[in-house]
Amino acid sequence: MQRRDFMVRSALTAGGVLLAANQVLAQKEKDFQGYYDVDKELFANINRVANPEEKTTLEKKHAPVIEAPDKVKSGEPFEVTVTVGEIVHPMGATHYIQRVQLYVGNEPAGRVDFSHQFNEPRARFTLKTDKPVTLVVREYCNLHGLWESRKQIALAD
Structure with a gap:
C-alpha cells in the first residue's frame, strides 16, 4: 500500500508542478506581450x-x-x-x-x-x-x- 500512496502523491505533485509552470509561462508571455510589441x-x-x-x-x-x-x-x-x-x-x-x-x-x-x-x-x-x-x-x-x-x-x- 505504501508504494501506491507514493505513486499517487508523486503524480499529484508532478501535476501541480506542471500546472504552476504553465501559469508562470502564461503570465510571462502576457507580460512580454504587454511590454514589447512583438509580432x-x-x-x-x-x-x-x-x-x-x-x-x-x-x-x-x-x-x-x-x-x-x-x-x-x-x-x-x-x-x-x-x-x-x-x-x-x-x-x-x-x-x-x-x-x-x-x-x-x-x-x-x-x-x-x-x-x-x-x-x-x-x-x-x-x-x-x-x-x-x-x-x-x-x-x-x-x-x-x-x-x-x-x-x-x-x-x-
Missing part, C-alpha cells in the same frame, strides 16, 4: 527584405549586411564582414542579436554568438573558394526572429 509572425518563417528599394525600419535594423568582394581569386582567402542592419541593431539586456551564422551555399562556414549588451552585432570571417558561391547569412534577434541575406561571389579571371 509573432516574425517567428513563423525566415524574414528577408521584401523590397530592397523601400526597406522598413525593422528591415534596416535586422537584415544582415554582407560586405565581401563581388569576385575572388580561386583558392585565395578573402574577408567577409557581417553587420546586423544598415542601422546597427541595438544591443541591450532585453533586445539583442543572439547569433550570426554564415553558410557557403548550404554548408556551415562560421558562427558568432553574442552576449547581450556588450557586443556590437558584427562578425568577420575569412573564407576561400575554388568555385562561384552564394554566401547566406542568418541572424537571430530575440524579439524579431530569424533574418537572412544572400550575396553571390564569382571567381575572378
Whole structure:
C-alpha cells in the first residue's frame, strides 16, 4: 500500500508542478506581450527584405549586411564582414542579436554568438573558394526572429 500512496502523491505533485509552470509561462508571455510589441509572425518563417528599394525600419535594423568582394581569386582567402542592419541593431539586456551564422551555399562556414549588451552585432570571417558561391547569412534577434541575406561571389579571371 505504501508504494501506491507514493505513486499517487508523486503524480499529484508532478501535476501541480506542471500546472504552476504553465501559469508562470502564461503570465510571462502576457507580460512580454504587454511590454514589447512583438509580432509573432516574425517567428513563423525566415524574414528577408521584401523590397530592397523601400526597406522598413525593422528591415534596416535586422537584415544582415554582407560586405565581401563581388569576385575572388580561386583558392585565395578573402574577408567577409557581417553587420546586423544598415542601422546597427541595438544591443541591450532585453533586445539583442543572439547569433550570426554564415553558410557557403548550404554548408556551415562560421558562427558568432553574442552576449547581450556588450557586443556590437558584427562578425568577420575569412573564407576561400575554388568555385562561384552564394554566401547566406542568418541572424537571430530575440524579439524579431530569424533574418537572412544572400550575396553571390564569382571567381575572378
